[in-house]
Amino acid sequence: MENSAVLSVDHLQTCFFTKKGKVMAVDDVSFDLLKGEILCIVGESGSGKTVTALSILRLIDHPGRITGGKIMFGKKNLLELTIRELQDIRGNRISMIFQDPHSSLNPVFTTGDQISEAITAHRSVSRKEADARAIELLELVGIPIPEERFHEYPHQFSGGMKQRATIAMALACAPDILIADEPTTALDLTIQAQMLDLFSELRKKFNMSIIYITHDLGVVSEIADHVAVMYAGRIMEKGCRDDILKNPKHPYTKGLIDCLPSEKGKPASIPGTIPNLINPPEGCIFHPRCRFAMEICRLRRPMPSKTNNEHYVSCFLYGDI
Numbered sequence: 374m375e376n377s378a379v380l381s382v383d384h385l386q387t388c389f390f391t392k393k394g395k396v397m398a399v400d401d402v403s404f405d406l407l408k409g410e411i412l413c414i415v416g417e418s419g420s421g422k423t424v425t426a427l428s429i430l431r432l433i434d435h436p437g438r439i440t441g442g443k444i445m446f447g448k449k450n451l452l453e454l455t456i457r458e459l460q461d462i463r464g465n466r467i468s469m470i471f472q473d474p475h476s477s478l479n480p481v482f483t484t485g486d487q488i489s490e491a492i493t494a495h496r497s498v499s500r501k502e503a504d505a506r507a508i509e510l511l512e513l514v515g516i517p518i519p520e521e522r523f524h525e526y527p528h529q530f531s532g533g534m535k536q537r538a539t540i541a542m543a544l545a546c547a548p549d550i551l552i553a554d555e556p557t558t559a560l561d562l563t564i565q566a567q568m569l570d571l572f573s574e575l576r577k578k579f580n581m582s583i584i585y586i587t588h589d590l591g592v593v594s595e596i597a598d599h600v601a602v603m604y605a606g607r608i609m610e611k612g613c614r615d616d617i618l619k620n621p622k623h624p625y626t627k628g629l630i631d632c633l634p635s636e637k638g639k640p641a642s643i644p645g646t647i648p649n650l651i652n653p654p655e656g657c658i659f660h661p662r663c664r665f666a667m668e669i670c671r672l673r674r675p676m677p678s679k680t681n682n683e684h685y686v687s688c689f690l691y692g693d694i
Contacts, residue, residue, distance in 0.1 A: 385442035485523030612684035
């Protein structure tokens with residue numbers, strides 16, 4: 374794997390301006406995505422994972438707005454591009470797969486037509502060539518008898534097959550980056566395992582970089598190269614998979630790992646809930662739920678400390694106070 378970033382997110386901030394107040398859904402988030410790697414962004418529901426992904430493609434709807442930071446894709450800052458320039462990147466250089474495949478497929482068009490349309494939107498090819506490529510993609514993602522399924526409508530597909538079809542659509546233009554937002558959550562465990570194998574195969578086949586969003590550390594252990602742990606809009610810890618899972622530093626990461634079922638007995642739980650982001654706590658945003666909280670945690674926000682080559686943690690238990 375080349376040690377070069379295809380995407381660099383730098384101090385990203387995304388706010389929602391609601392009637393009750395401002396919600397900082399993504400708060401000073403930074404990470405690099407390397408060529409050909411799978412980066413998992415993990416955290417509880419409401420931690421800001423999906424908003425981070427949507428911010429990369431500038432798909433934040435009103436009352437949300439990206440208010441700070443840079444998103445560098447090569448030499449281009451995606452936050453400075455015109456809508457026309459951005460449209461050439463969306464679905465072409467960077468594609469996204471959503472959690473619910475039902476909402477990604479139009480029920481009144483055949484599945485094959487929708488994949489072909491994704492190809493012709495960005496490539497100067499004939500419809501016949503696009504249809505042939507769509508059938509190849511359906512076969513690639515494991516849909517049996519693709520020549521026949523090409524002509525079928527989404528309601529004729531099972532949930533797992535629909536998700537495979539949305540992956541085929543996302544791959545239509547061989548993107549540099551694939552963003553997958555909890556794509557296996559609604560699927561049973563057998564299908565989920567097949568899908569994870571598929572993502573690993575696609576990464577190898579196309580040398581593609583993947584941002585995989587999940588709340589499931591089991592998924593992280595299966596496919597991740599690097600991991601970013603998010604909580605209440607902030608990254609608590611980031612590093613390579615084995616460091617994060619086998620040698621976690623942040624109390625929140627340790628809490629997530631303790632929640633996993635194990636042979637040692639009943640899984641633990643993290644007390645409390647994610648705070649109201651309209652009125653977040655001062656200092657470290659995790660301190661109300663942290664059993665290691667100190668006075669400084671209530672007063673100051675911790676900055677990322679480097680614990681080894683690739684491992685960063687935002688916690689006053691590490692680094693200089």
